[in-house]
Amino acid sequence: MRNLFYKKDLSGGGGSFERKLGLLDVTFIGVGAIIGSGIFVITGQAAATMAGPAIVLSFLLSGVMIAIVALIYAELSSAYPVAGSAYSFTFASLGEMFAWFVGWNLLLEYGVATAAVATGWSGYLRRFLENSMGINIPHALTGAFNPSNGTYIDISAFSIVLLIFVLLAIGIKESARVNTVIVFIKLIVLSVFVFVGLPHVDFNNLSNFMPFGWEGVWHASSLIMFAYLGFDAISTVAEETKNPRKNIPWGLILSLVLSVVFFILVSFTLTAIVPYQELNVPDALAFALYKVNEPFAANVIALGAVITITTVMLVMGLGFTRILFALSRDGLITKSLSELHPKYNTPFKATILGGIFLSILAGLVPLKTLAELVNIGTLFAYLMVTVAIIVLRKQKSMKPEFQMPAFKILIPLSFVLILFTMAGLPFETWVRFIGWSSMGMAIYWFYGSCQTNC
Numbered sequence: 086m087r088n089l090f091y092k093k094d095l096s097g098g099g100g101s102f103e104r105k106l107g108l109l110d111v112t113f114i115g116v117g118a119i120i121g122s123g124i125f126v127i128t129g130q131a132a133a134t135m136a137g138p139a140i141v142l143s144f145l146l147s148g149v150m151i152a153i154v155a156l157i158y159a160e161l162s163s164a165y166p167v168a169g170s171a172y173s174f175t176f177a178s179l180g181e182m183f184a185w186f187v188g189w190n191l192l193l194e195y196g197v198a199t200a201a202v203a204t205g206w207s208g209y210l211r212r213f214l215e216n217s218m219g220i221n222i223p224h225a226l227t228g229a230f231n232p233s234n235g236t237y238i239d240i241s242a243f244s245i246v247l248l249i250f251v252l253l254a255i256g257i258k259e260s261a262r263v264n265t266v267i268v269f270i271k272l273i274v275l276s277v278f279v280f281v282g283l284p285h286v287d288f289n290n291l292s293n294f295m296p297f298g299w300e301g302v303w304h305a306s307s308l309i310m311f312a313y314l315g316f317d318a319i320s321t322v323a324e325e326t327k328n329p330r331k332n333i334p335w336g337l338i339l340s341l342v343l344s345v346v347f348f349i350l351v352s353f354t355l356t357a358i359v360p361y362q363e364l365n366v367p368d369a370l371a372f373a374l375y376k377v378n379e380p381f382a383a384n385v386i387a388l389g390a391v392i393t394i395t396t397v398m399l400v401m402g403l404g405f406t407r408i409l410f411a412l413s414r415d416g417l418i419t420k421s422l423s424e425l426h427p428k429y430n431t432p433f434k435a436t437i438l439g440g441i442f443l444s445i446l447a448g449l450v451p452l453k454t455l456a457e458l459v460n461i462g463t464l465f466a467y468l469m470v471t472v473a474i475i476v477l478r479k480q481k482s483m484k485p486e487f488q489m490p491a492f493k494i495l496i497p498l499s500f501v502l503i504l505f506t507m508a509g510l511p512f513e514t515w516v517r518f519i520g521w522s523s524m525g526m527a528i529y530w531f532y533g534s535c536q537t538n539c
Contacts, residue, residue: 093176093184093415106326108335113268114403115319115340117396119312120271120347125205125390127309128352129369136305137296138356143305144312144348150502151313154467155341156489157474157499159334162320164477164485166329171317171466171473172411178476179469181417182529187469188412189525193462195405196439198314199249200447202397203242204229209390210241212368216375217384230449243448249398250440253406254426254433267396274389275347277382278370282354285377290360307509310460312348316341317466318404334487402439409435417529461518464507471499 106114132140161174172191176184211227214220228236252263295302319336323329355364359373366372371390374383410432413423426433475496477483489495 091181092178093173093181104325104327104329106322106332108332110265111319111322111326111332111336112339112343113265114322114400115316115336116343117264117268117271118314118318118400118404119316119340119344120268120275120393120397124275124312124348124351125209125368125370125394127205127312128355129364129366129372131305131308132352132356132361132369133363133365135297135308136301137293137361138291138353139295139297139302140305140309140352140356140361141349142295142302143309144345144352146302146306146502147310147313147506148345148348150499150506151310151316152341152345153495153499153502154470155316155337156495157470158317158320159337159487160485160489161470161474161477162323162333162337163330163487164483166323166326166333167411171320171470172408174473174477175469176415178473183469185412185417185529186522186525187466188408188417189529190462190465190522191408192405192412193521194314194466195318195401195408196443197446197462199246199398199401199405199439199443200242202394202401203246203444203447204239206245206391206394206398207239207241208366209368209371209387209394212371213384213387213391216380216387238448240448243444245395246398246402246444246447247440249395249402250406250436250443252399253402253440254431254436264396264399267393267399270389271393271396272343272347274386274393275351277389278374278386279350279354281374281379281382282358282377285379286354286357288357290357296361303505303509307460307506310464310506313341313344314401314460314463316344317463318400321404321407330486402436402443405439405443406432406435409439461507461510461514462521464503465518468500468503468507471496471503 128140131143132138136143158171165173165177167173172184172188175187207227211222214222222241224235225237226240228234228239230237297304316337319333319340323333326332351370355369355373359376363376364373368387368390371383371387374380374386409418410423412418413420413432413435422435422438423432424434425431474489478492
């Protein structure tokens with residue numbers, strides 16, 4: 086049993102990868118992951134069914150919690166710039182068993198998020214093809230497996246995930262270049278939405294500001310947590326970053342600040358130009374501009390969403406492969422998945438496995454189910470990281486270049502906000518989370534722990 090609580094020494098850092106990424110690269114990796122399906126898709130659905138125009142408050146509530154967690158990640162990353170993110174931090178503080186549990190749920194976060202984002206991407210692609218080019222994809226190929234509705238696979242979501250993982254297999258710097266270009270496009274597209282939408286603001290749409298009460302705001306904040314996911318993916322590329330003790334913390338902070346500003350502007354504009362009841366659609370931003378008779382701008386948004394949501398899949402897929410790599414390198418799963426390609430210096434076997442599994446998931450499972458499942462796995466990882474920093478601060482080996490402010494105030498607040506947000510998720514999500522966690526612990530008990538300790 087003592088072996089289950091073996092703690093890994095991270096003071097030596099990593100070193101398996103070439104360091105190719107600068108501050109702009111890691112900042113845009115964060116922005117590329119954060120601004121995506123959450124703002125383009127989940128915002129409309131959460132406003133229509135949970136919060137109404139008060140979705141802005143839901144973004145603020147989640148934003149406060151995420152900001153505190155980001156400061157925790159910034160400090161830990163500046164002290165231990167290694168691949169693995171929350172998994173590695175937990176391994177160093179609480180031991181192997183807890184680390185596996187966190188790593189298993191990080192696979193859930195990054196993997197299922199990749200699939201979830203792909204389904205949002207597919208919705209915008211169909212809207213663009215139908216309205217701009219008159220192309221209609223056969224109904225059977227436009228949605229998750231649901232024979233009663235006549236859909237069997239979302240072929241667009243399935244295909245894009247496969248393409249994303251091909252790019253990830255080619256190399257980190259190449260992936261980062263693509264991500265940086267697309268993030269610029271993304272920020273322009275969202276600015277167009279706000280600029281074109283603001284003249285159409287109708288304050289009558291905001292008169293019933295909180296139709297579902299504070300409970301609706303709470304439940305919506307638990308769902309739109311999905312919009313903030315991805316900032317922690319920055320810490321998974323620490324071993325591939327130049328001067329990681331400085332660039333990783335600043336990348337975390339800058340990407341989150343930039344994303345929050347756009348979330349508030351876009352969510353306000355969206356619910357002010359169209360009645361919230363009409364926003365339960367997979368392409369809310371484009372839909373809203375069509376409703377206010379701005380078809381050209383709507384087509385720009387639809388095409389922009391197709392292009393820019395790609396970065397979220399790219400970064401989430403990157404995080405998935407790096408967590409899988411870290412688990413493999415530590416012997417908790419088969420060692421072959423940590424093998425690097427001799428030419429591209431990427432964990433190509435982990436990338437191939439992820440591409441196949443996640444493309445199937447993207448094609449067959451509905452978006453809302455995926456989003457809720459991602460959120461609870463991620464929140465658990467955030468909870469463990471909050472515990473980890475308390476333990477690691479007591480170790481002499483921890484010498485961070487960045488320290489979070491107001492530690493004694495923000496850490497208890499972090500616990501309260503994370504647990505509060507987790508409590509707002511549906512009962513069915515908790516059941517799925519328990520099932521996933523039980524499966525993970527069974528794998529650890531019968532394989533992972535024996536590989537490292539037997």
